[in-house]
Amino acid sequence: MTSTTGSPPPPAPQPPGLAAPHAGPSGRDGAPDPYGYDVERADPNAPARLGGSRAGRGRRRPWVRWALFGLSFLMLAAAAVGLYFFVILPLGFGTSLVAFTAALVPVGMILAAVWWLDRYTPQPRISLVYAFAWGAIGSVLLTLFFGTFFDAWISPEEETQLIGSFLGAVVQAPVVEEAMKSAGLIGLLIWGRRYISGPLDGVVYAALIAGGFAFTENILYFARSFHEAQAAGEVAVFWQTFFLRGILSPFAHVSFTALCGLGLGIAAERRSLMLSFGLGVGGLSLGMVLHALWNGSTFFLPVDPEAPLAGFLRYYASVQVPIFLLLVGIVLFLRLREKRILRRQLSEYGRAGWFSPDEVEMLISMRSRRRAESWAARHGAVSRMGMRHLIRSAVALGMERHSVLFGRTTARTRARERELLEEITADRRLIGALTAPVVRG
Numbered sequence: 001m002t003s004t005t006g007s008p009p010p011p012a013p014q015p016p017g018l019a020a021p022h023a024g025p026s027g028r029d030g031a032p033d034p035y036g037y038d039v040e041r042a043d044p045n046a047p048a049r050l051g052g053s054r055a056g057r058g059r060r061r062p063w064v065r066w067a068l069f070g071l072s073f074l075m076l077a078a079a080a081v082g083l084y085f086f087v088i089l090p091l092g093f094g095t096s097l098v099a100f101t102a103a104l105v106p107v108g109m110i111l112a113a114v115w116w117l118d119r120y121t122p123q124p125r126i127s128l129v130y131a132f133a134w135g136a137i138g139s140v141l142l143t144l145f146f147g148t149f150f151d152a153w154i155s156p157e158e159e160t161q162l163i164g165s166f167l168g169a170v171v172q173a174p175v176v177e178e179a180m181k182s183a184g185l186i187g188l189l190i191w192g193r194r195y196i197s198g199p200l201d202g203v204v205y206a207a208l209i210a211g212g213f214a215f216t217e218n219i220l221y222f223a224r225s226f227h228e229a230q231a232a233g234e235v236a237v238f239w240q241t242f243f244l245r246g247i248l249s250p251f252a253h254v255s256f257t258a259l260c261g262l263g264l265g266i267a268a269e270r271r272s273l274m275l276s277f278g279l280g281v282g283g284l285s286l287g288m289v290l291h292a293l294w295n296g297s298t299f300f301l302p303v304d305p306e307a308p309l310a311g312f313l314r315y316y317a318s319v320q321v322p323i324f325l326l327l328v329g330i331v332l333f334l335r336l337r338e339k340r341i342l343r344r345q346l347s348e349y350g351r352a353g354w355f356s357p358d359e360v361e362m363l364i365s366m367r368s369r370r371r372a373e374s375w376a377a378r379h380g381a382v383s384r385m386g387m388r389h390l391i392r393s394a395v396a397l398g399m400e401r402h403s404v405l406f407g408r409t410t411a412r413t414r415a416r417e418r419e420l421l422e423e424i425t426a427d428r429r430l431i432g433a434l435t436a437p438v439v440r441g
Contacts, residue, residue, distance in 0.1 A: 068191055072130060080137045083216070087144075091223040099222035102242055103215050106250030110211035113251075117331065118204045120366065121338055121395050127188065127195045131205045134184035135212025142180040143213075150176050166299055174256075174291035177213070181253075182260045182284050184209045189264060189276070197403050200334040202265025203258045210257035217253075218245055240309075248316060252294055255327050256287040262330070270406040290323065338399070339364055345398035354421070355394070363394050376431060383434040390427035393420050 088096050118128070151172045155164065188195040188205055196202050225241035263283030267276035297319075301311040346360045355363070362368040369391055376387035397420040404413050 072187070073133070076130075076133045076137050079141050080133075083137055083141055088219070091220075091227075095223045095226050096219070098226050099219045102222045102246060103218040105242075106218060106246045107211055107215040109250045110207060110214070110254060113254075114204055114207050114211070117200065117207070117335065120335065121200070121342075121399055122392060123195065123201065123204060127205070128208060131184060131188070131208035132212040134187070135181060135209035135214075136216045137212070139177070139180040139184060139209065139213050140216045142183070143177050146180070147172055147176045166296075169295040170292045170299070173295055174288040177253075178256055178260070178284055178288045178291055181206075181209050181213055181257045182280070182287075185261055185264055186280075189268065196261075196265055196268045197399060198269045198338070199262050199265035200331070200338055202261035202263070202268070203331060203334065204261075206257040206259075206261025207254045210253035213257075214250070214253040221245060244312075249294075249320075251324060252320075255324060256291045256294075258327065258331075259283040259287040259290070269403050271403065294320065341402045342395060342398045345401045346394065348401070349397065354424070363391060363398075376435070379435045383431055386427045386430040386434070390424055390431070393423045393427065396420055397424070 091099070114128075151168060154167055154171055159167075185196065185202065185205060196205060221241060222238070222245075225238045229235045229238040260280060260283040263279030263281075264276060267273075267279045297312065297315050301315055342364050343360065346355055346363055347357075349355055350357060350360050362372055372391070373384055373387050377384040397417065400413070400416060400420070
């Protein structure tokens with residue numbers, strides 16, 4: 001990454017409260033920085049030390065990525081048809097509709113949380129859709145397929161019903177389900193670093209995959225519970241299942257898979273293959289342990305016939321809630337960390353003349369971004385789209401540069417930086433052309 005590619009763009013009309021960018025670097029000779037930044041340099045020679053901006057050879061063409069995504073979605077669509085005919089349809093239309101409606105509640109909570117996490121450094125929508133589809137379709141079918149063989153492999157010759165239930169819940173389900181969900185994260189890493197470039201990206205994609213898996217699994221659980229409620233002639237069984245899975249534990253699967261996503265994201269940020277293997281396996285293993293702890297609680301907790309849920313609720317409050325709050329704290333820290341990273345890296349580009357201090361403040365504040373888009377929207381939809389694209393390109397530029405500083409700059413990273421800087425320049429010119437007055441006052 002380097003900010004010496006070409007020259008900074010010409011000043012464009014700015015939203016209220018924003019100044020046009022200065023032209024040229026400053027503060028490199030040790031003198032006080034007159035440019036007004038409140039962030040110290042992470043590297044006194046940055047960003048010029050990272051080399052030139054010659055486009056790299058062998059760069060993957062855009063159509064290859066789109067072809068891979070298209071093929072993946074076709075395979076997921078075929079898997080969805082198989083899942084519907086062999087799993088959902090035998091449940092009956094009425095039962096499936098009730099279960100589907102009930103499953104929308106927990107998945108809505110997950111999608112709202114993912115939207116809040118992703119809105120600061122937004123990911124491509126097609127990759128987000130792929131992650132959810134993989135969790136809801138691909139990982140479920142692979143779990144059903146490999147789960148049968150794995151269960152037969154771990155089952156003893158003389159197996160009782162209790163032993164079979166225990167092995168299925170505490171061993172087979174955590175191992176197979178977490179492995180199949182994490183396979184979607186591996187696929188995103190193979191297709192390109194731009195999808196998972198940091199720990200928060202890994203958590204976002206892991207949460208979507210886990211949310212999709214939980215959505216399909218909840219449909220099956222709620223349908224089974226609804227059948228039992230119909231057979232017993234009372235709805236208490238169904239509402240108890242809905243309370244446990246839909247209200248108390250909507251983020252259970254998310255918590256398990258997020259650990260693998262967190263490990264892979266940390267390794268991707270540092271561009272280390274060995275670290276990807278170590279942290280990926282470590283996060284996956286820890287997720288399996290937490291999954292087994294969750295499923296195994298039903299086998300070890302004492303059950304009071306007069307209050308069947310009392311023992312579970314005590315365990316839930318004393319064990320699962322602290323674990324969940326710890327994970328929430330980690331995610332909030334990662335969100336604040338991204339803000340600090342963006343401020344530092346965009347300030348480096350600002351010192352080279354690409355952004356003014358006020359623009360950096362606008363780019364790191366969600367409220368200021370909305371104000372800038374609203375200002376651009378007064379000049380038409382195209383102007384608003386240009387402002388939104390400029391913001392996203394600047395955010396991608398800052399996060400990409402942060403990742404490059406951990407590793408070795410390559411021709412591909414320099415070409416990616418040049419591409420982003422050219423997009424920012426084009427967006428500036430577009431916004432300037434659409435917002436400048438035709439007749440001078």
